[in-house]
Amino acid sequence: MCTMAATTPQPGLRERKKIKTRTEIRRATYALIAEQGYDATTVEQIAEAAEVSPSTVFRYFPTKEDIVLTDEYDPLLARELRARPAGEPVLESLRYVIAAGVRMANADESDADEMRQRTALMVSVPALRSRMMESMSVSAHMICEILAERCGRESGDLEIRAYTMAVMGALHETTVYWAEHGHQDDLVELVDRTLNTLRDGLPV
Amino acid sequence: MCTMAATTPQPGLRERKKIKTRTEIRRATYALIAEQGYDATTVEQIAEAAEVSPSTVFRYFPTKEDIVLTDEYDPLLARELRARPAGEPVLESLRYVIAAGVRMANADESDADEMRQRTALMVSVPALRSRMMESMSVSAHMICEILAERCGRESGDLEIRAYTMAVMGALHETTVYWAEHGHQDDLVELVDRTLNTLRDGLPV
DNA sequence: TGTCTTATGACAGTAACTCTCAAAAGATTG
DNA sequence: CAATCTTTTGAGAGTTACTGTCATAAGACA
Numbered sequence: 300m301c302t303m304a305a306t307t308p309q310p311g312l313r314e315r316k317k318i319k320t321r322t323e324i325r326r327a328t329y330a331l332i333a334e335q336g337y338d339a340t341t342v343e344q345i346a347e348a349a350e351v352s353p354s355t356v357f358r359y360f361p362t363k364e365d366i367v368l369t370d371e372y373d374p375l376l377a378r379e380l381r382a383r384p385a386g387e388p389v390l391e392s393l394r395y396v397i398a399a400g401v402r403m404a405n406a407d408e409s410d411a412d413e414m415r416q417r418t419a420l421m422v423s424v425p426a427l428r429s430r431m432m433e434s435m436s437v438s439a440h441m442i443c444e445i446l447a448e449r450c451g452r453e454s455g456d457l458e459i460r461a462y463t464m465a466v467m468g469a470l471h472e473t474t475v476y477w478a479e480h481g482h483q484d485d486l487v488e489l490v491d492r493t494l495n496t497l498r499d500g501l502p503v
Numbered sequence: 504m505c506t507m508a509a510t511t512p513q514p515g516l517r518e519r520k521k522i523k524t525r526t527e528i529r530r531a532t533y534a535l536i537a538e539q540g541y542d543a544t545t546v547e548q549i550a551e552a553a554e555v556s557p558s559t560v561f562r563y564f565p566t567k568e569d570i571v572l573t574d575e576y577d578p579l580l581a582r583e584l585r586a587r588p589a590g591e592p593v594l595e596s597l598r599y600v601i602a603a604g605v606r607m608a609n610a611d612e613s614d615a616d617e618m619r620q621r622t623a624l625m626v627s628v629p630a631l632r633s634r635m636m637e638s639m640s641v642s643a644h645m646i647c648e649i650l651a652e653r654c655g656r657e658s659g660d661l662e663i664r665a666y667t668m669a670v671m672g673a674l675h676e677t678t679v680y681w682a683e684h685g686h687q688d689d690l691v692e693l694v695d696r697t698l699n700t701l702r703d704g705l706p707v
Numbered sequence: 708t709g710t711c712t713t714a715t716g717a718c719a720g721t722a723a724c725t726c727t728c729a730a731a732a733g734a735t736t737g
Numbered sequence: 738c739a740a741t742c743t744t745t746t747g748a749g750a751g752t753t754a755c756t757g758t759c760a761t762a763a764g765a766c767a
Contacts, residue, residue: 313733313744341722352747357724389705429637433629436636439676450705457680461673461697462705468672469665472643476661493665500702501593501654501666517713517764524714545753556716561755708767715762721755731746737739 321359324349328366329416337367337424364430367420373438376400380445389446393466394494398487418478432471439467469493525563528553532570533620541571541628568634571624576604577642584649593650597670598698602691622682636675643671673697 310318327348331340342363346353360366376396383392404410421428443463447454473493477486514522531552535544546567550557564570583603587596608614625632647667651658677697681690 311734316733317745342724343722353724354747354749355745358746361724363723425637428640429633432636432640433633436632436676446705457677457693457696458700458705460680461676462700464676465669465673465701468675469669471672472640472665472668473661476664489661492661496662496666497669498704501650501662515765520764521714546755547753557755558716558718559714562714565755567754710765710767712765713763715760717760718758720757723752723754725752726750728748729746730748732744734741734743736741 320349320351320355324351324356324359325366325369329413332367332420333416337420337427364427367417367427368430368434370434372400372404373441375403376438377441377445380442385449389449389462390466390494390498394491397470397490401486401490415478415482418474418482422475422478428475435467435471436464439463442467466494466497469497524553524555524559528555528560528563529570529573533617536571536624537620541624541631568631571621571631572634572638574638576608577645579607580604580642581645581649584646589653593653593666594670594698594702598695601674601694605690605694619682619686622678622686626679626682632679639671639675640668643667646671670701673701 324345328340328345331344331348342353342356345363345366346356349356356366360369379396379399380392383395404414421431439460443459444454446463447456447459450459452459470490470493473489474486477484477489528549532544532549535548535552546557546560549567549570550560553560560570564573580600583600584596587599591599608618625635643664647663648658650667651660651663654663656663674694674697677693678690681688681693
């Protein structure tokens with residue numbers, strides 16, 4: 300039972316188990332929350348459902364909120380954004396990149412489901428909403444660096460930071476709007492309207 | 504600061520005591536945090552320093568975070584904003600109102616101190632930052648209603664909501680910037696630059 | 708003064724974490 | 738294959754933010 304992993308970048312059994320445990324905890328969490336709601340779901344229950352100890356749950360996720368909120372789209376978004384032509388207006392780059400991201404999430408049915416559940420939770424659980432905003436500011440930081448590069452400025456520039464946070468805030472509100480309206484609208488279209496408003500200002 | 508009890512022209516002893524307790528809890532909290540930091544300060548210590556029971560602390564403030572974050576500027580801001588002429592561009596109204604608010608806070612030295620301490624905490628304690636963002640979205644909701652009124656739209660309009668959150672996000676980032684740079688810049692000037700960026704877009 | 712209402716403190720309980728330590732499981736080497 | 742080393746896990750004890758209840762104290766009012 301000896302697999303040589305020296306030359307091939309094949310992940311060892313340990314790594315594979317870790318990934319399995321991680322996804323299992325998340326799966327169990329989403330299932331329990333769908334049944335009982337967020338607050339009524341304890342970490343102990345999650346641990347039991349995922350067949351690990353509570354200690355292990357906290358070893359994989361620093362807080363209960365993080366089990367729900369972990370979001371791996373950032374690196375993807377960064378790559379796409381860097382790939383956009385330098386001359387393109389910032390808002391148009393973002394428009395393109397976000398549309399691509401949403402379409403990709405929609406392509407996989409379970410991804411789309413999870414996104415809907417997550418945004419719905421964001422609306423109903425205040426603690427999750429504020430954590431989501433926090434993670435939004437993390438994404439904003441990353442975008443700042445890309446934009447600063449493109450504009451030939453410091454990434455710490457007030458103008459860059461403020462503008463980026465403005466965009467992120469608007470997009471966050473857009474997804475909240477989407478969730479509040481039962482995910483009936485087309486998210487890409489909503490994002491389009493939002494970015495238009497940012498570009499043109501509020502019509503008086 | 505001012506009580507809502509408009510029915511009784513004279514605040515009874517009970518009301519006065521309540522206000523005193525509330526401010527005392529806040530004062531004790533800020534003092535302890537300045538000494539030991541936010542996390543190291545327990546509600547029990549706060550209660551002891553304020554000479555009340557822990558139960559009472561939680562009766563006045565739903566969470567420890569709220570002791571720090573309670574922010575009574577919203578109603579003031581709303582009043583000022585409604586007073587702006589209807590024809591004025593939205594960003595200019597906000598510019599005026601925010602400048603007035605900042606100048607008012609600067610007028611009182613202890614208010615200014617508290618604002619500096621609060622924003623500094625916002626930078627150093629993640630939990631507080633995200634809660635602050637949450638309260639930002641509450642303010643945004645209020646501003647939405649005023650703007651909707653002025654623009655003759657529904658306050659639930661996507662465009663209004665997204666635009667308002669954009670502005671709030673940018674302003675939040677501006678105060679974070681201010682705190683990160685040791686409160687050395689003039690906040691009014693920073694806000695001006697931010698609002699200009701929102702108006703003109705990012706200079707390429 | 709007596710009664711009615713509201714604020715308070717004591718206490719018990721829950722649940723999200725944190726820390727520590729020994730045992731189990733995977734990786735590695737002779 | 739066995740022995741050893743490293744990483745992951747679970748168990749358990751402890752902290753703290755918060756919740757709910759109830760008797761008592763303090764202010765309001767007649």
